[in-house]
Amino acid sequence: MSKVEAIRSFAELEDLHGVLVERRQGERPRISVCTGTGCVACGATKVVETFKKILDEKGLSDSVELKSTGCHGFCEMGPLVTLGPSGYFYPSVRPGDVQKIIERTVLEGEIVEELLYKDPQTGEKVEHEAEVPFYKHQQRIILAENGHLDPNDLEDFIAIGGYKALAHTLGSMSPDEVVDSVTRSGLAGRGGAGFLTGRKWDIARRQPGEPKYIVCNADEGDPGAYMDRSILEGNPHRVIEGMGIGAYAIGARQGFIYVRHEYPLAVERITKAIDDARSACLLGEEILGTGFSFDLKVVRGAGAFVCGEETALIASLEGHKGEPRQRPPFPAESGFQGKPTIINNVETWANVPHIINNGPDWYAAYGSKDSKGTKIFSLVGKVNNTGLVEVPMGTSIRSIVFDIGGGIPKGKAFKAVQTGGPAGGCLPAELLDLPIDFEALQEAGTIMGSGGLIVMDEDTCMVDVARYFTKFLEEESCGKCYSCRKGTQRMRELLDDICEGRGTMAHLDLLEELGQAVNTASMCGLGQNAATPMLSTLRYFRNEYIEHIKDHNCSAGVCTALIRYKILEDLCDGCAACAKVCPVEAITGEKDQLHVIDIEACVKCGTCLEVCAKDAVVVISGGGE
Amino acid sequence: MSYMNISLTINGLHVDVPEGTSILEAAQTYGINIPTLCHLDGLSSYGACRLCIVEIGPAENPKVVSSCTYRCEEGMEVRTHTKRILDTRKIILELMVCSTPGSKTIQDLASAHGVIQTRFRPENEDCILCGLCVRMCAEQMMAGAIAFAGRGPDRHITTPFDELSELCRHCGGCMHVCPACMYRCMGPKADTTLCSACLNLSPSCVEVYDQQQCWMPPSCGTCVRPEGNYLPATGLIIEEEKATE
Numbered sequence: 001m002s003k004v005e006a007i008r009s010f011a012e013l014e015d016l017h018g019v020l021v022e023r024r025q026g027e028r029p030r031i032s033v034c035t036g037t038g039c040v041a042c043g044a045t046k047v048v049e050t051f052k053k054i055l056d057e058k059g060l061s062d063s064v065e066l067k068s069t070g071c072h073g074f075c076e077m078g079p080l081v082t083l084g085p086s087g088y089f090y091p092s093v094r095p096g097d098v099q100k101i102i103e104r105t106v107l108e109g110e111i112v113e114e115l116l117y118k119d120p121q122t123g124e125k126v127e128h129e130a131e132v133p134f135y136k137h138q139q140r141i142i143l144a145e146n147g148h149l150d151p152n153d154l155e156d157f158i159a160i161g162g163y164k165a166l167a168h169t170l171g172s173m174s175p176d177e178v179v180d181s182v183t184r185s186g187l188a189g190r191g192g193a194g195f196l197t198g199r200k201w202d203i204a205r206r207q208p209g210e211p212k213y214i215v216c217n218a219d220e221g222d223p224g225a226y227m228d229r230s231i232l233e234g235n236p237h238r239v240i241e242g243m244g245i246g247a248y249a250i251g252a253r254q255g256f257i258y259v260r261h262e263y264p265l266a267v268e269r270i271t272k273a274i275d276d277a278r279s280a281c282l283l284g285e286e287i288l289g290t291g292f293s294f295d296l297k298v299v300r301g302a303g304a305f306v307c308g309e310e311t312a313l314i315a316s317l318e319g320h321k322g323e324p325r326q327r328p329p330f331p332a333e334s335g336f337q338g339k340p341t342i343i344n345n346v347e348t349w350a351n352v353p354h355i356i357n358n359g360p361d362w363y364a365a366y367g368s369k370d371s372k373g374t375k376i377f378s379l380v381g382k383v384n385n386t387g388l389v390e391v392p393m394g395t396s397i398r399s400i401v402f403d404i405g406g407g408i409p410k411g412k413a414f415k416a417v418q419t420g421g422p423a424g425g426c427l428p429a430e431l432l433d434l435p436i437d438f439e440a441l442q443e444a445g446t447i448m449g450s451g452g453l454i455v456m457d458e459d460t461c462m463v464d465v466a467r468y469f470t471k472f473l474e475e476e477s478c479g480k481c482y483s484c485r486k487g488t489q490r491m492r493e494l495l496d497d498i499c500e501g502r503g504t505m506a507h508l509d510l511l512e513e514l515g516q517a518v519n520t521a522s523m524c525g526l527g528q529n530a531a532t533p534m535l536s537t538l539r540y541f542r543n544e545y546i547e548h549i550k551d552h553n554c555s556a557g558v559c560t561a562l563i564r565y566k567i568l569e570d571l572c573d574g575c576a577a578c579a580k581v582c583p584v585e586a587i588t589g590e591k592d593q594l595h596v597i598d599i600e601a602c603v604k605c606g607t608c609l610e611v612c613a614k615d616a617v618v619v620i621s622g623g624g625e
Numbered sequence: 626m627s628y629m630n631i632s633l634t635i636n637g638l639h640v641d642v643p644e645g646t647s648i649l650e651a652a653q654t655y656g657i658n659i660p661t662l663c664h665l666d667g668l669s670s671y672g673a674c675r676l677c678i679v680e681i682g683p684a685e686n687p688k689v690v691s692s693c694t695y696r697c698e699e700g701m702e703v704r705t706h707t708k709r710i711l712d713t714r715k716i717i718l719e720l721m722v723c724s725t726p727g728s729k730t731i732q733d734l735a736s737a738h739g740v741i742q743t744r745f746r747p748e749n750e751d752c753i754l755c756g757l758c759v760r761m762c763a764e765q766m767m768a769g770a771i772a773f774a775g776r777g778p779d780r781h782i783t784t785p786f787d788e789l790s791e792l793c794r795h796c797g798g799c800m801h802v803c804p805a806c807m808y809r810c811m812g813p814k815a816d817t818t819l820c821s822a823c824l825n826l827s828p829s830c831v832e833v834y835d836q837q838q839c840w841m842p843p844s845c846g847t848c849v850r851p852e853g854n855y856l857p858a859t860g861l862i863i864e865e866e867k868a869t870e
């Protein structure tokens with residue numbers, strides 16, 4: 001990895017690209033280890049160190065290239081290792097596997113059978129990443145690059161054609177043409193609202209008032225969502241390039257990347273990428289030797305969910321309290337310091353260079369009638385293959401959860417999927433064939449949001465889910481709108497009542513009435529969807545609410561006030577394992593005799609159920625025995 | 626260009642206003658009464674209480690906005706009292722009465738909007754966080770001694786770092802504009818929270834109230850009932866009384 005010197009013309013960029021491509025031909029054997037957040041959590045750092053150590057020991061450090069890349073998406077199976085040029089793919093690599101991989105695959109070109117991914121459906125081993133079902137059913141425009149790039153290496157990015165789109169824009173397109181291209185591609189904002197990006201740019205471009213600003217929204221506060229983080233961490237230059245193109249289109253000289261402080265790696269990578277791009281004359285004064293100047297600054301947010309809302313984000317950028325305000329005026333008319341400001345999501349920015357490189361028609365060919373292009377979802381919860389998934393808009397939920405996600409673990413039944421983050425709704429199994437696009441989701445009573453998909457199985461209590469998200473929103477509401485602040489508190493209290501056995505049927509009517517009012521009266525997207533988790537579960541899972549109220553039965557066995565634990569007579573062998581772990585000594589019994597739980601003393605922590613080897617401990621709810 | 630350069634309709638009525646006028650101001654000018662607790666002439670609009678919400682746009686696909694913060698736009702259609710708006714205002718007022726029963730302003734508004742039941746657990750918060758005091762202090766008294774702090778359930782109004790502010794001149798402007806503490810309501814019992822008796826009494830006290838500028842006791846006193854001997858204003862109260870008997 002060497003520092004890229006200032007590139008002062010389009011020709012120089014092209015030359016450098018040529019040189020880098022050539023240098024990469026006749027490639028050395030390559031080991032790429034995914035060091036995205038998921039893989040790092042699974043031990044990728046140790047794996048990289050071990051590779052380095054063994055390569056050193058064998059004197060191979062120069063002849064074999066070792067690369068730490070950004071997130072590949074298949075986080076469930078991390079750390080992921082791919083080998084070049086063969087393309088062999090090994091998931092779940094442990095430091096102990098490294099020796100084998102170097103000796104057999106890198107040096108001999110053989111496959112290490114036992115390390116290959118085994119398709120759980122067919123039982124067959126898969127040699128290459130692209131053939132793994134998780135990847136096979138995806139359409140990866142943005143995420144695919146992550147796996148090839150060392151995010152800290154600008155040369156790597158230039159070698160795959162990076163900054164070509166920016167050069168093309170500056171060299172041969174007028175700002176009008178850029179806006180027109182983005183408009184025709186049908187690209188809609190990936191941050192939630194789905195507003196047409198081109199149209200937004202057009203508004204800002206035509207606004208009087210200088211200077212103009214652009215902002216990248218990397219606040220990403222949805223629990224379980226990490227697509228923006230993975231792009232910033234894995235491919236920061238794509239975002240910078242996209243922002244450069246946007247700045248040229250609307251006439252901005254200054255941009256901000258607003259990223260939450262809880263993403264230290266993203267902050268580090270994007271900061272380094274900005275420095276590198278600036279030294280290479282891809283950012284800053286007179287970019288690529290043209291008259292166009294544009295610079296970027298990273299601003300860290302303190303991690304409030306509501307600061308992802310664009311007007312709150314601007315307030316926070318200006319140093320005020322992160323609180324949304326009434327639109328209009330929209331930020332495109334009056335944003336940062338009252339000047340025209342374009343805010344786009346990380347993924348939106350990352351799409352822009354691809355649209356310029358391949359043309360708007362190419363982009364518009366992906367997706368559904370009304371929603372174009374691909375979208376990244378973070379697929380989490382009760383699903384076999386958790387990870388980041390990029391599919392064309394309009395792909396069915398079934399395809400994402402089952403073909404790509406590999407279905408529900410332990411053969412359990414699918415119950416629901418929540419889309420759109422904490423303020424999104426839960427969809428039931430009957431809607432598995434719903435295509436995911438802006439219109440279809442809205443009709444079904446939920447939102448696209450920024451792309452969170454939380455899968456829930458039969459062991460999930462939907463009332464508890466509604467309570468959980470309502471509480472999240474209660475805490476994350478800025479508190480400005482009375483309807484949102486008090487409304488979320490009161491909804492949560494009513495849901496508490498139901499979960500704890502104090503619910504009445506009148507609670508349901510009141511919840512519905514209040515929920516409608518909260519969504520109607522509140523000002524920003526948080527308050528306008530604050531009741532959506534509750535309303536959607538009430539719409540699709542009403543019976544579960546009624547069971548809680550009438551029978552005091554939580555059939556999923558989640559709501560602690562409504563369940564009790566019991567030891568089954570015919571299964572208990574008196575091993576006393578449960579009695580040993582019970583934190584409140586509520587379990588008694590003679591050795592080798594039936595053990596009994598004292599219901600009064602039991603705190604329902606569930607530890608006994610976990611340790612019982614005979615499955616003799618069961619959860620009972622309602623009148624069940 | 627004429628001064629009244631924006632034309633719109635409010636509840637079907639054709640209205641002309643100067644550019645920059647809020648929907649609330651336009652409606653008030655034409656005698657259309659929209660309730661609000663966080664707006665006061667002379668202070669900037671904030672949009673916190675959500676009582677002044679109105680529908681804008683075509684009736685089949687309306688948008689709901691707070692009229693105090695939304696400016697009139699050319700050709701705009703505004704509806705201030707649709708069923709949806711009234712229902713929503715009513716439940717917001719029910720929320721307010723349950724949490725701030727000691728404010729006569731809120732009790733009266735609730736009563737005027739037909740709030741006859743209180744279905745949420747009673748609380749005794751005084752502040753509704755409308756922010757009038759904050760704006761009064763900053764914009765009229767030019768002090769800026771108090772502001773919002775915290776978010777969600779922790780949101781409150783305070784001085785910087787909760788210390789006595791040197792900027793505060795003890796002018797009392799904040800108290801003067803406070804809808805929660807200006808007029809106290811002596812009516813409600815803690816277990817029902819709903820008072821409204823002064824407006825629900827027959828003959829209604831409103832008539833008296835308007836004439837006498839009744840700003841609470843010890844004026845006419847109709848509304849302050851002898852303990853245990855008052856006219857039940859609503860079905861719900863009757864039921865609750867029965868239940869407690």
Ligand SMILES: Cc1cc2nc3c(=O)[nH]c(=O)nc-3n(C[C@H](O)[C@H](O)[C@H](O)COP(=O)(O)O)c2cc1C
Nearest residue numbers: 189190191217220221308309310344345348525526
């Ligand atoms: C409560 C709330 C949180 C939001 N959080 C985010 C976020 O984390 N990231 C994001 O890009 N947009 C977020 N948005 C949407 C932004 O307001 C805005 O629509 C978006 O950044 C515009 O970019 P886009 O057009 O590229 O989607 C949020 C909106 C609301 C109401």
